[in-house]
Amino acid sequence: MSPAHPSSTTPSDEPRSTPSRVLVLNSGSSSVKYQLFDMRDGGRLATGLVERIGERTSLVRHTPLATGGEVRERTGPVSDHDAALKAMAEELAADGLGLDSPELAAVGHRVVHGGKRFTEPTVVDDRVLAEVERLIPVAPLHNPANLTGIRTAMALRPDLPQVAVFDTAFHTTMPESAARYAIDVRTADEHRVRRYGFHGTSHAYVSRATAELLGKAPEEVNVIVLHLGNGASASAVRGGRCVDTSMGLTPLEGLVMGTRSGDMDPAVIFHLMRVGGMSADEVDTLLNKKSGLVGLCGDNDMREIRRRMDEGDEQAKLAFDIYIHRLKKYIGAYYAVLGRVDAVAFTAGVGENAAPVREAAVAGLEGMGLAVDAGRNAVRGDGPRLISPEGARVAVAVVPTDEEREIATQTYALVGKNN
Numbered sequence: 001m002s003p004a005h006p007s008s009t010t011p012s013d014e015p016r017s018t019p020s021r022v023l024v025l026n027s028g029s030s031s032v033k034y035q036l037f038d039m040r041d042g043g044r045l046a047t048g049l050v051e052r053i054g055e056r057t058s059l060v061r062h063t064p065l066a067t068g069g070e071v072r073e074r075t076g077p078v079s080d081h082d083a084a085l086k087a088m089a090e091e092l093a094a095d096g097l098g099l100d101s102p103e104l105a106a107v108g109h110r111v112v113h114g115g116k117r118f119t120e121p122t123v124v125d126d127r128v129l130a131e132v133e134r135l136i137p138v139a140p141l142h143n144p145a146n147l148t149g150i151r152t153a154m155a156l157r158p159d160l161p162q163v164a165v166f167d168t169a170f171h172t173t174m175p176e177s178a179a180r181y182a183i184d185v186r187t188a189d190e191h192r193v194r195r196y197g198f199h200g201t202s203h204a205y206v207s208r209a210t211a212e213l214l215g216k217a218p219e220e221v222n223v224i225v226l227h228l229g230n231g232a233s234a235s236a237v238r239g240g241r242c243v244d245t246s247m248g249l250t251p252l253e254g255l256v257m258g259t260r261s262g263d264m265d266p267a268v269i270f271h272l273m274r275v276g277g278m279s280a281d282e283v284d285t286l287l288n289k290k291s292g293l294v295g296l297c298g299d300n301d302m303r304e305i306r307r308r309m310d311e312g313d314e315q316a317k318l319a320f321d322i323y324i325h326r327l328k329k330y331i332g333a334y335y336a337v338l339g340r341v342d343a344v345a346f347t348a349g350v351g352e353n354a355a356p357v358r359e360a361a362v363a364g365l366e367g368m369g370l371a372v373d374a375g376r377n378a379v380r381g382d383g384p385r386l387i388s389p390e391g392a393r394v395a396v397a398v399v400p401t402d403e404e405r406e407i408a409t410q411t412y413a414l415v416g417k418n419n
């Protein structure tokens, strides 16, 4: 692929090497996170985020790792995703790492909903854009932001491959018995109602990294992955392939999350509409944005919930107990689905940092071979680590996820293959 523009970062008299940088965009409903990688050595050149998009106090934070410069941070209104991506492009350009760089090989995008069709990372063309757009009704918080990210990057660098890496892809191996809801088959098929699952890039990465931690090949191990971030999901991975996951048609099903309810009797919705007089949109907002931990106790950050619990706050304690109860149910369910479990891996913001959550989730499961060693659980660290006692039948581990690196790896592999 030939670069479109000359760049200030590469003196014109130097021979140009094959482009080896990948920019990864993870656009959420109100934030854009980005990372720039040099794929020759896997080094991170820059990372950044734009938060609270659409508010007056949006935050832009850029960390120029390549130059070793100071973290740059500013607050002020960033009106929409388009503006957020322009802010990102400016920050990168200020470090000589702009999108016009001939060293950029591709942009990798996290796309949350890819339906049933996309089982692999895919170079974006009009057909892909149309399909991601068609799926907006089942990922209203995520797919529109993902599309804006792709379109803006395309406008800035029309010559560059844009690669979509789908949250749903890893889960397409689920058997029909796990993927189907027990509803009328014709209605389900007509409206493509089935369980797709999300956070797949993280579940794939963490299940592989867990096998590595155990010194085994992915094909040899069965792992339960607990991705506990603001959005949260569990998966059952047999020999490297996903056989069940807790999120469904949309990222609302399953575990208790920061702002989402997770599982409940679907009749709650009819009840709220018929008896509570709420509209479909109001119930949607209630369950996606005002439920979960924030709905139960007013806070969605596990740090704040633990702090309140330390002060004897009963509401925070109940929210924590409900969160843990659901988590434990999924561990049990996936143990049964897998039959044999080699490891349970905790990951994402809560899973990697909240030792009390890990301890409580596994408490009482000694009969299943699951236990946490208090000393090991209390150790803070960056890398994958075991927290189960020596000689435990089932390994319990903390395995930090790295969705951006995984997206970069998949993007670079695909672009390399196509060249």
Ligand SMILES: Nc1ncnc2c1ncn2[C@@H]1O[C@H](COP(=O)(O)OP(=O)(O)O)[C@@H](O)[C@H]1O
Residues within 6 Å of the ligand: 228, 229, 230, 231, 258, 300, 301, 302, 303, 348, 349, 350, 353, 354
């Ligand atoms: N030190 C910590 N202790 C407990 N919980 C933490 C800690 N750091 C982060 N978290 C939790 O992680 C959440 C964010 O997780 P993250 O995986 O970054 O979410 P997302 O990618 O969905 O935005 C926070 O809302 C908070 O609940």
Ligand SMILES: CC(=O)OP(=O)(O)O
Residues within 6 Å of the ligand: 028, 112, 142, 167, 198, 199, 229, 230, 231, 232, 251
């Ligand atoms: C799919 C999903 O829930 O993503 P996130 O955790 O980034 O909101």
Ligand SMILES: [Mg+2]
Residues within 6 Å of the ligand: 229, 230, 348
């Ligand atoms: Mg996340």
